[in-house]
Amino acid sequence: MSSNAYYLIFSVIxxxxxxxxxxxxNSRTNKDGNPEYDNKTKGNWSRLTFFYVxxxxxxxxxxxxYVVNRTST
Incomplete structure (x- = not known):
């Protein structure tokens, strides 16, 4: 598979x-289901930052x- 196909798949995902x-x-169900979520921003941001890191x-x-394996072949 060419690199462009991988880039396309990655971009779509x-x-x-x-x-x-x-x-x-932003869904209503999310806001109605857990109204305390917006009040606990410190813990939410900490977990979200950890997941992103x-x-x-x-x-x-x-x-x-990928780069190392591609250059070694």
Whole structure:
């Protein structure tokens, strides 16, 4: 599979993830189901930041492994 196909797949997944995150975050069901969520912002931001740091670190690691394996062949 060419690199362009991987870029396309990655881009579609990334855009879908952002769209679904925004849709779910702004949904009435989400706001009605947990009204305390907006009052506990410090814990929410801490967990969210942790998840993003882990995801970015794994993404960078995957990119490094991809580049190293691609250049070694």
């Amino acid at each position: 990334l855009i879908a993830a952002v769209l679904f995150t925004v849709i779910i975050g 882990v995801a970015i670190a794994l993404g960078v690691l995957a990119l490094i492994l």
